[in-house]
Amino acid sequence: MVHKSSVPLHWRMQKSRYNLIGSKCVTCNTVFFPSRILCPKCRRKGKLESFQFSGKGEIISYTIIKVPPEGFEKNIPYAIAVIKLEEGTNIAGHVVGDIENIEIGKKVRAVFRKIYEDGKDGLIHYGLKWELEEGNE
Amino acid sequence: MSVGIVGYGCYIPKFRITVEEITKVWGENPENIKKGLGIEEKSVPDIDEDTVTISVEAGKNALLRAGIKPEKIGALYIGSESHPYVVKPSGTIVAEALQLGTDLMVADLEFACKAGTAGIQCCISHVKAGQIEYGMAIGADTSQSRPGDALEYTAAAGGAAFVIGKDPLAEIEGTCSFTTDTPDFWRRDKQDYPRHGARFTGKPAYFKHVVSASTNMMKKLGLRPSDFAYVVLHMPNGKFPTRAAKVLGFSMEQLKQSLVVTRIGNCYSGSSPLGLCNVLDVAKPGDRILMTSYGSGAGSDSFVINVTDKILERREKAKKTEYYIKRKQNIDYGRYARIMGKLKTE
Numbered sequence: 358m359v360h361k362s363s364v365p366l367h368w369r370m371q372k373s374r375y376n377l378i379g380s381k382c383v384t385c386n387t388v389f390f391p392s393r394i395l396c397p398k399c400r401r402k403g404k405l406e407s408f409q410f411s412g413k414g415e416i417i418s419y420t421i422i423k424v425p426p427e428g429f430e431k432n433i434p435y436a437i438a439v440i441k442l443e444e445g446t447n448i449a450g451h452v453v454g455d456i457e458n459i460e461i462g463k464k465v466r467a468v469f470r471k472i473y474e475d476g477k478d479g480l481i482h483y484g485l486k487w488e489l490e491e492g493n494e
Numbered sequence: 495m496s497v498g499i500v501g502y503g504c505y506i507p508k509f510r511i512t513v514e515e516i517t518k519v520w521g522e523n524p525e526n527i528k529k530g531l532g533i534e535e536k537s538v539p540d541i542d543e544d545t546v547t548i549s550v551e552a553g554k555n556a557l558l559r560a561g562i563k564p565e566k567i568g569a570l571y572i573g574s575e576s577h578p579y580v581v582k583p584s585g586t587i588v589a590e591a592l593q594l595g596t597d598l599m600v601a602d603l604e605f606a607c608k609a610g611t612a613g614i615q616c617c618i619s620h621v622k623a624g625q626i627e628y629g630m631a632i633g634a635d636t637s638q639s640r641p642g643d644a645l646e647y648t649a650a651a652g653g654a655a656f657v658i659g660k661d662p663l664a665e666i667e668g669t670c671s672f673t674t675d676t677p678d679f680w681r682r683d684k685q686d687y688p689r690h691g692a693r694f695t696g697k698p699a700y701f702k703h704v705v706s707a708s709t710n711m712m713k714k715l716g717l718r719p720s721d722f723a724y725v726v727l728h729m730p731n732g733k734f735p736t737r738a739a740k741v742l743g744f745s746m747e748q749l750k751q752s753l754v755v756t757r758i759g760n761c762y763s764g765s766s767p768l769g770l771c772n773v774l775d776v777a778k779p780g781d782r783i784l785m786t787s788y789g790s791g792a793g794s795d796s797f798v799i800n801v802t803d804k805i806l807e808r809r810e811k812a813k814k815t816e817y818y819i820k821r822k823q824n825i826d827y828g829r830y831a832r833i834m835g836k837l838k839t840e
Contacts, residue, residue: 375591431541431832453540454508455823469550469591471542471578481578483546483587491821 367482374484377467379446381408388445412467412485414440417447419459428473440465440487451486464490497621498662498799500562500628501808503555504771505548506652506758506818509538511830513647519827520642527647532732536650536759538825539636541833545574546584548634548653548764550591555812556630556655557592559663565595567657568626571616572602573609573633573763574653575681575688588632599626606679607728608789609633610654610763615669615795617658628659635762640687641836648731650759652818654767663804664774664783668715669797672707679790686835690790696734699792704728704738707794708786715798719743723781726769728788729755744784751776757819770799772815779803 370391372378379390384399388408396403419438422429429435436452436459452459453470465487473482512535517524528534539548549572557564570585577584585600599620603609610633617629634653639645658666678699681688691699704727712718719725725744727735732755739749752769761768766787773783779801786796831837 371590376593451542453542469547470540471544471547481544481546483591486542 364480367480371483375469377410377412377485379408379410380405388442390442390446390448408444410442410444414442414465414487416452416459416461416463416465417441418461419452421456428475438465438487452489453486454488458489466490496662496665497618497658497660498665498802499656499774500659500662501556501558501560501657502654502663502771502774503552503557503559503812504652504654504764504768504815504818505551505555506537506761506768506815507539507543507548508821508823509540509830509833510535510758510822510824511538511827512824515824515827515830516647530733531644531647532736533648533756533759535757535824536648537652537761537822538830538833539651543651544578544636545572545576545634545653546578546587548636548651549584549588549632549655552632552634552653552655553588553592553630556657558812559808560628560657560659561808561811562628562657562659564593565597567594567598567628567630569599569617569620569629570594571600571613571629571631573605573611573613573631574602574635575604575606575609575762576636576638577602577604594630605793606789606791607635607730607760607762607765608787608793608795610767611785611787611795611797612789614656614658614666614797615671617656618666618669621659628657631656631658633763633765633767635764637760637762638681638687638834641831643687645688645690648755648760650761652758652761652768653764654771656767661804663802663808664777665800665802667798667800668711669795670707670711670714671793671795672703672710673793674703676703676790676792678792695730695790699790700728700730700734700788701738701741703792703794704786704788705741707796708742708784711784711786711796711798717782717798719748721782722748722784724751724773724777724783725749726752726766726773726783726785728766728786728794729753729769730760730765730788732756754815754819768815774801774805775809775814775816777801777805779805
């Protein structure tokens with residue numbers, strides 16, 4: 358989630374946020390998002406490399422937001438879900454589109470969307486949200 | 495080696511609003527509007543969609559079909575009249591999201607509804623000059639319309655992206671433009687909605703430019719309407735391209751595959767590019783296509799495109815135009831007004 362933030366902070370995060378780039382420990386094959394510089398399992402024996410996730414996952418929990426934080430008033434109602442990525446690890450994100458049909462277990466895929474506008478004259482923050490896959494019956 | 499479209503892809507937002515729904519608000523007769531404009535419904539962007547997000551999704555599809563590494567793209571042009579920032583390029587955000595790398599020339603273009611095809615022309619020139627291996631041109635818009643204006647029935651959202659290079663799935667045999675200073679449609683700085691010259695947007699504007707550019711294009715290559723399997727013309731509504739095609743000597747059979755406007759409205763810079771995508775989705779190797787865009791202000795870019803056998807191996811690699819047209823959810827005017835920022839809340 359992007360909250361009202363400094364321009365350099367947004368800039369530092371944009372590569373990973375736009376393309377779901379995290380990291381992978383090549384010693385134990387564990388994947389991380391956001392990126393880590395140390396593998397908590399392997400510690401000093403771990404070796405971390407940049408890793409791009411496919412952008413496919415499954416909803417393992419969700420909530421519908423009707424009382425939004427500042428800046429998200431126009432988006433309500435919207436769904437925030439915990440998503441288990443295909444390659445492992447869980448992340449939180451917005452689910453877009455047909456949220457009346459949102460259910461635990463449904464497949465989702467990443468789509469590029471506007472996350473947040475920093476007021477009328479600030480930066481527009483972009484990133485990935487999650488769309489329910491077709492044929493998710 | 496020939497230069498042309500190596501990969502193409504489109505994106506159309508999911509929401510639609512019907513002509514009936516808009517006429518309910520303004521007390522118009524829906525049948526008269528539908529008959530007059532030749533349109534059933536139009537696409538509407540979600541609250542978090544804009545020219546940048548549409549360009550990214552269309553660009554991803556184009557790269558899938560091109561089957562090239564994104565960093566091989568050496569130039570990116572985005573044509574739109576709804577760039578999210580007045581100052582700050584859409585192209586840099588799209589390039590970062592598509593991972594095009596940094597050895598890249600980027601420019602945002604604006605020429606009403608034809609800036610996307612102007613981008614294709616720029617890419618062709620770069621590739622032919624040997625400056626780049628591949629270029630990407632995108633035409634995308636989330637078009638604005640004043641509540642109650644006739645434009646409100648047609649101004650829609652969507653876009654298409656083209657990777658231009660050698661070894662194309664559709665060779666671009668030639669391109670030319672026709673340009674005059676014709677003020678038929680404009681939007682001044684800090685204005686929310688465009689203004690237009692009503693009937694003046696027809697004969698001296700759309701028809702003069704589309705017909706002249708198309709005629710000049712065919713003349714330059716010694717071609718006649720019967721040499722083409724398909725024709726794609728800019729679609730401000732369903733009526734104008736139908737009439738222009740007839741004037742040029744094309745049949746409804748040659749036009750109808752490109753006529754996506756009846757179901758999604760006028761996607762401005764994405765209009766003729768989306769029509770071309772829908773044609774490429776079904777065209778056979780050897781089919782020749784005439785595409786002519788139109789941008790108010792005014793100008794037309796015309797292209798002669800020849801489909802190659804590469805279309806057969808690349809077409810299925812990404813979602814087709816029909817998928818996005820059929821993937822829809824109709825909304826009411828209230829939700830539409832809220833999404834498009836037409837309600838005053840402060």
